Amino acid sequence: MKALSIRGLRKTYKGGFEALKGIDLDVNEGDFFALLGPNGAGKSTTIGVIASLVNKTAGSVSVFGYDLDTQLVELKRQIGLVPQEFNFNQFETVRQIVVNQAGYYGVARSVAMERSEKYLKQLGLWDKRNSAARMLSGGMKRRLMIARALLHEPKLLILDEPTAGVDIELRRSMWDYLEQINKQGITIILTTHYLEEAETLCRNIAIIDSGEIVENTSIKRLLATLNMETFVLDLEFANIKVEDITLDGFKHKVTDEHTIEVDVEKSQGLNKVFEQLSAQQVKVMSMRNKANRLEELFVKMVEKGRATTAANTAAKQAAKAGAAS
Amino acid sequence: MSSGYNYTALKTIWIKECTRFLRIWVQTLVPPAITMTLYFVIFGSIVGERIGEMGGRPYMEFIVPGLIMMSIITNSYSNVASSFFSAKFQRNIEEMLVAPVSTSVIIAGYVGGGLARALIVAVIVTLVSFLFVENVQIHHAGILLLTVILTSTLFSLGGLVNAVFAKTFDDISIVPTFVLTPLTYLGGVFFSIGLLPGIWESVAQFNPVLYMVNAFRYGFLGISDVNISLAMGVIVGFNVLFFVTAYTLLQRGTGIRS
Numbered sequence: 001m002k003a004l005s006i007r008g009l010r011k012t013y014k015g016g017f018e019a020l021k022g023i024d025l026d027v028n029e030g031d032f033f034a035l036l037g038p039n040g041a042g043k044s045t046t047i048g049v050i051a052s053l054v055n056k057t058a059g060s061v062s063v064f065g066y067d068l069d070t071q072l073v074e075l076k077r078q079i080g081l082v083p084q085e086f087n088f089n090q091f092e093t094v095r096q097i098v099v100n101q102a103g104y105y106g107v108a109r110s111v112a113m114e115r116s117e118k119y120l121k122q123l124g125l126w127d128k129r130n131s132a133a134r135m136l137s138g139g140m141k142r143r144l145m146i147a148r149a150l151l152h153e154p155k156l157l158i159l160d161e162p163t164a165g166v167d168i169e170l171r172r173s174m175w176d177y178l179e180q181i182n183k184q185g186i187t188i189i190l191t192t193h194y195l196e197e198a199e200t201l202c203r204n205i206a207i208i209d210s211g212e213i214v215e216n217t218s219i220k221r222l223l224a225t226l227n228m229e230t231f232v233l234d235l236e237f238a239n240i241k242v243e244d245i246t247l248d249g250f251k252h253k254v255t256d257e258h259t260i261e262v263d264v265e266k267s268q269g270l271n272k273v274f275e276q277l278s279a280q281q282v283k284v285m286s287m288r289n290k291a292n293r294l295e296e297l298f299v300k301m302v303e304k305g306r307a308t309t310a311a312n313t314a315a316k317q318a319a320k321a322g323a324a325s
Numbered sequence: 326m327s328s329g330y331n332y333t334a335l336k337t338i339w340i341k342e343c344t345r346f347l348r349i350w351v352q353t354l355v356p357p358a359i360t361m362t363l364y365f366v367i368f369g370s371i372v373g374e375r376i377g378e379m380g381g382r383p384y385m386e387f388i389v390p391g392l393i394m395m396s397i398i399t400n401s402y403s404n405v406a407s408s409f410f411s412a413k414f415q416r417n418i419e420e421m422l423v424a425p426v427s428t429s430v431i432i433a434g435y436v437g438g439g440l441a442r443a444l445i446v447a448v449i450v451t452l453v454s455f456l457f458v459e460n461v462q463i464h465h466a467g468i469l470l471l472t473v474i475l476t477s478t479l480f481s482l483g484g485l486v487n488a489v490f491a492k493t494f495d496d497i498s499i500v501p502t503f504v505l506t507p508l509t510y511l512g513g514v515f516f517s518i519g520l521l522p523g524i525w526e527s528v529a530q531f532n533p534v535l536y537m538v539n540a541f542r543y544g545f546l547g548i549s550d551v552n553i554s555l556a557m558g559v560i561v562g563f564n565v566l567f568f569v570t571a572y573t574l575l576q577r578g579t580g581i582r583s
Contacts, residue, residue, distance in 0.1 A: 051423045053423060054582060074425075076423065076425040083419065089411075103338075106330030109337075152424075
């Protein structure tokens with residue numbers, strides 16, 4: 001069953017800005033799905049429409065078969081939303097916030113109190129249950145929003161940049177938690193700027209840019225299209241200057257006196273790099289990817305999408321000019 | 326099933342609203358008690374003794390219902406206006422918008438909060454009035470209670486409509502300052518409109534607050550400048566008008582959905 005199905009979704013804001021230009025998107029039940037895109041691409045608008053915080057201009061949205069236009073109440077019950085901005089009452093306590101949210105979904109207060117203990121403990125907020133939300137750290141506020149979104153036990157959890165501004169340790173513990181609840185059967189849709197996050201957590205991905213989906217596939221398939229990777233090598237050597245190191249067949253550049261960056265195509269392999277360095281009595285002390293692999297693809301996809309859009313616009317203008325003459 | 330969900334949601338909003346104004350009781354419940362005590366001392370005791378009777382009653386007795394009604398109007402209005410606008414400003418209104426809470430339930434929850442605050446303030450001001458009036462009597466408890474509930478509801482709805490349109494905190498103080506205060510002061514709180522000269526008595530009939538103050542005064546003292554059936558009709562009519570306006574605005578998402 002489809003957890004989410006979007007067809008021809010359009011959103012034009014007052015003033016004429018077209019945030020979504022007719023997107024189609026499917027997310028399967030149980031999936032861990034990433035929605036990526038640069039700032040202003042339309043990610044938050046898409047999520048806003050699904051969560052009925054933004055009125056759509058055209059198109060259809062259904063969640064677990066419930067239609068946004070005709071079965072709004074049932075649709076809303078399926079969704080838990082973790083928005084990008086903190087949007088709780090800063091003067092209420094942690095427990096009041098989560099229990100009230102469950103109440104809006106019709107969860108009886110006694111049940112909400114029990115569940116609040118469960119989720120606040122899972123997210124490490126139980127000790128802070130009687131603290132006003134404004135007293136929490138940024139990371140705790142993020143976790144509070146996750147707990148709040150889970151209290152009515154939704155089947156689809158949508159997170160809009162949930163780890164923005166969260167330190168690495170906390171981010172990884174949040175990843176573990178999200179993976180755990182996904183394994184329990186909750187479908188997760190995630191928007192993020194951290195591409196490593198998408199690569200680590202998600203199975204499928206859609207890239208959105210300028211209100212259009214420019215790619216929609218599995219992460220594995222997407223990464224398979226990557227032809228070249230850049231590796232950073234930390235070197236140790238005695239009888240040669242770093243500028244004099246040669247690597248036939250590979251493009252490389254020196255970044256400091258002990259480090260070089262080497263571009264390696266998929267067909268080339270790394271053995272030849274090591275062989276040539278060994279021949280020059282250069283020892284490789286450590287090696288890492290220069291950039292996140294997904295990041296490279298993301299940039300390429302967005303650039304390709306923009307070039308296509310520009311070409312289409314130019315073609316339309318040329319056709320109009322032709323018709324006018 | 327659906328009514329059960331709505332009842333839980335309504336109860337949640339109402340409890341949240343009551344918790345809010347009780348948490349800041351120094352700002353919400355104490356000021357009306359102090360303000361009204363000053364009114365009783367200055368207008369009732371000091372000036373009132375020189376005025377003598379109004380509407381066949383000692384002046385102090387005459388102004389008690391008006392002052393209680395004034396507290397009800399300002400408190401029900403400001404409670405909903407500030408609470409709903411804060412929810413918009415902090416964006417926690419989204420907690421309700423993403424949940425399956427119907428528009429009527431949101432309105433009822435906020436109005437219920439305004440009503441609760443207005444009733445508590447009315448009780449406080451009535452208790453304060455006991456310090457100044459010896460024989461407090463109730464002429465018609467039914468009309469008294471109905472007027473309190475309908476007026477609180479009406480001004481809670483008014484506060485909600487104001488908050489929907491408001492973009493800054495200044496916007497929620499403009500209506501109380503420039504509309505509510507003049508209407509209340511000219512609505513027969515301190516005088517009988519029979520004292521107004523010529524055309525001004527007729528002009529005063531267009532002030533809706535006049536009907537609320539007089540209906541309430543009738544419930545208390547059994548005297549009124551206006552026909553009670555007409556007064557109740559006006560109050561009910563305005564309630565319907567403001568409910569429809571608030572419902573339409575929230576249903577459309579005015580000021581809360583993009």
